[in-house]
Structure formats: structure tokens, C-alpha cells
Amino acid sequence: MSSPSFEIVRQFYTIMNGHQKSKAVEVCTKLRIAEHIAPESSKSVGELSKELQVHEDTLYRFMRALTSIGFFHEEEITDTNKTHGIFKHTQLSLCLRDQGVRDIIQMRVSPFQVLSWDGLLNSVKTGISNHQETLNYPNFWEYLKDHKEEEVIFNRSMTGLTNQYIPILLSFSDYSKFEKVVDLGGGQGLFLKIILTNYQNIKEGINFDMKIVIENNHHGEDLDKRYSDQSGDFFVSVPESDCYVLKNIIHDWNDESAISIFKTINKSIRPGGKIYVYDLINDLNLKNEKYPTGWNDLNMLMVCNGKERTLQDLEYLAKESGFKIDEIRRHSTIPNALGLTIFSKI
Numbered sequence: 001m002s003s004p005s006f007e008i009v010r011q012f013y014t015i016m017n018g019h020q021k022s023k024a025v026e027v028c029t030k031l032r033i034a035e036h037i038a039p040e041s042s043k044s045v046g047e048l049s050k051e052l053q054v055h056e057d058t059l060y061r062f063m064r065a066l067t068s069i070g071f072f073h074e075e076e077i078t079d080t081n082k083t084h085g086i087f088k089h090t091q092l093s094l095c096l097r098d099q100g101v102r103d104i105i106q107m108r109v110s111p112f113q114v115l116s117w118d119g120l121l122n123s124v125k126t127g128i129s130n131h132q133e134t135l136n137y138p139n140f141w142e143y144l145k146d147h148k149e150e151e152v153i154f155n156r157s158m159t160g161l162t163n164q165y166i167p168i169l170l171s172f173s174d175y176s177k178f179e180k181v182v183d184l185g186g187g188q189g190l191f192l193k194i195i196l197t198n199y200q201n202i203k204e205g206i207n208f209d210m211k212i213v214i215e216n217n218h219h220g221e222d223l224d225k226r227y228s229d230q231s232g233d234f235f236v237s238v239p240e241s242d243c244y245v246l247k248n249i250i251h252d253w254n255d256e257s258a259i260s261i262f263k264t265i266n267k268s269i270r271p272g273g274k275i276y277v278y279d280l281i282n283d284l285n286l287k288n289e290k291y292p293t294g295w296n297d298l299n300m301l302m303v304c305n306g307k308e309r310t311l312q313d314l315e316y317l318a319k320e321s322g323f324k325i326d327e328i329r330r331h332s333t334i335p336n337a338l339g340l341t342i343f344s345k346i
């Protein structure tokens with residue numbers, strides 16, 4: 001076999017140093033470099049290093065590396081007194097000024113995520129992620145109970161992701177027939193608040209989550225009177241309702257646990273009630289580079305022993321827990337986005 005071409009080796013090298021890039025982006029947010037450069041202006045590395053109290057030459061080397069992946073742009077210098085090191089924003093670096101984006105970055109490099117992925121070899125061999133072995137916890141959720149800082153970052157980042165997704169989700173969701181909506185595992189409650197704002201027909205909305213999450217929820221004075229937080233465990237019991245929202249929940253669990261959640265709902269759902277499951281819908285027809293969601297699917301395995309499911313997988317869960325699938329709704333033009341699968345009791 002002839003040796004690989006220079007271009008192929010380069011491509012390979014770019015993939016292999018992915019962890020260096022994610023670390024650099026994390027450090028960039030920790031130093032708050034993006035906030036120190038105003039959106040429409042530029043700043044020299046000398047000024048930046050003074051403001052940030054960091055080593056000037058190293059900051060320059062650091063920022064030049066970041067420019068190569070689209071964060072910041074180094075300006076061409078025409079003034080002969082200055083040599084180099086004036087930076088302005090790009091679209092990517094500008095988004096680092098957003099708290100929601102910073103939370104997602106922090107979450108992605110948090111110890112649980114990184115250590116979980118260390119178990120990849122074992123997971124590929126065994127089909128499960130053994131968090132007891134890698135982290136000494138049965139699962140992510142039990143770990144979060146003892147790691148408040150990571151719990152807060154995780155929930156804030158979920159809220160940030162929800163915020164980005166809201167217009168897409170609302171475009172194909174309909175809550176006009178429900179009096180009561182319960183968001184199971186609703187985290188900080190943003191999605192339920194938006195649903196209530198858009199549907200005045202709903203008389204009551206409950207944001208249901210683990211005690212530690214609910215205790216950390218703080219709302220403003222303008223909180224909708226129909227909204228309430230309730231702590232509990234969706235493997236034990238859930239409030240009675242005619243609509244349950246499960247957004248980014250079912251993909252967190254293996255089949256056995258997912259069926260157990262549906263069975264708990266089955267005991268409390270009102271006649272004619274619906275379950276709205278929002279998850280990626282895994283499409284086996286998408287192959288190779290058309291299937292970027294493979295990384296989400298693998299991440300679900302590594303972090304929670306969950307998976308992104310196909311329609312057939314969801315039908316299996318429904319059948320095993322006394323439900324059927326009525327309908328699937330997705331955004332017509334945005335591929336690989338969250339879809340809505342509507343379940344009702346058989």
C-alpha cells in the first residue's frame with residue numbers, strides 16, 4: 001500500500017487534535033476574551049494582555065491558533081510602527097459573548113462528560129457505559145446530585161439549547177386542546193413558560209423535575225400564575241394531566257428505563273391525553289456525512305446509556321408501555337433537528 005497523501009494526513013491530523021481546539025475555546029471563554037473586544041472594533045494583543053493580566057506573547061500565539069478555526073480575525077497592519085496582533089471579532093467569536101453559548105461550552109468540557117468518554121473503548125466492547133467504574137456513580141443524574149456546580153451548568157446549558165430551539169418547536173406543536181400540561185424533566189422551566197405564554201387555553205402547567213433541580217429554580221416576579229414547579233421522580237409517580245411533555249428525556253435512557261417512564265405516565269394520564277416526545281428521530285436512511293447526529297447518539301450512550309431512536313424504536317417503547325404513536329411532526333426545512341412524536345393510550 002502506498003503511503004497516505006499529504007492532504008489525507010492533514011485531514012487526519014485535524015480530526016485528532018479536536019480536543020485541543022475544544023480546550024482552547026473553553027479557555028477563551030474562561031478568560032472572557034470575547035467580552036474584551038467590542039463587536040464593531042478591534043484591539044491589540046498588548047492592550048488585551050494588560051486587561052486580562054496574561055502573558056502577552058503567549059496570548060498572541062493562543063489567539064493566532066484560534067483564528068485558524070474561525071474565532072477572531074487578525075487584521076492586516078498597514079501602519080509601519082505596528083507589526084502584528086490586532087484582533088477583531090468573527091461571527092463565531094462574537095457568540096462567545098452569549099451566556100447560553102458559554103454554558104454549552106462549559107457543559108461539554110465538564111468532568112462528567114470528559115470522564116464518561118474515557119470509557120468509550122469499554123462501551124464499544126460491552127454496549128453500555130459503566131459510570132460506576134469510571135466515576136463511582138450509577139448514572140449522570142445521581143452524580144449531579146453531589147456536584148452542584150456541574151448541575152447548575154448542565155441545567156443552564158439545557159435552557160440555552162431550549163432557547164435556540166423554541167421557534168422551531170413551536171412551529172409544529174399544538175397545545176390548543178389541553179387544560180393541563182406537565183413538563184417532565186423540564187429543568188429550569190423555560191419551555192413550559194413559553195408554551196403557557198402562547199396558549200392561554202391552558203389552565204395549569206407543572207414543571208416537574210428532581211428535587212435538586214427544582215430547589216435551584218429561581219423565577220422573576222412576572223411568573224405566570226398558571227405555572228408551578230414540582231419535585232419528584234418520574235420512575236415513581238407523575239401528576240395527573242392531559243398532556244405530558246418529554247423534551248430531551250427519552251433519549252437519556254435505555255429501553256428498560258424509558259418504558260418504565262411511559263408506564264408511570266400511563267397510570268396518571270387523563271382519558272384522551274397525549275404525550276409529546278421531543279427528541280431527534282434517528283433516520284437509518286441517512287448515511288456517512290449526511291448523518292452528523294451519530295455524534296449525539298454516541299454521546300447519549302457515553303453520558304447516560306441512552307440513544308437517539310428510530311421510529312421503530314419509539315414504536316417498540318409505545319407498545320411495551322400501553323401506548324401507540326399517533327403522529328410525527330418535524331420541521332420541514334431544517335434537517336437533523338428535534339422532532340415531535342405524539343403518543344396516546346391504546
Ligand SMILES: C[S@@+](CC[C@H](N)C(=O)[O-])C[C@H]1O[C@@H](n2cnc3c(N)ncnc32)[C@H](O)[C@@H]1O
Pocket residue numbers: 141158159162184185186187208209210213232233234235246247248249252
Ligand atoms: C437532558 S435534561 C432535559 C431538560 C429539559 N427537558 C430540556 O429539554 O431542556 C433531563 C432532565 O431530566 C431530569 N431528570 C432526570 N432524572 C429524573 C427523574 N428520575 N425524575 C424527574 N426528572 C428527572 C434532569 O434533572 C434534567 O432536568
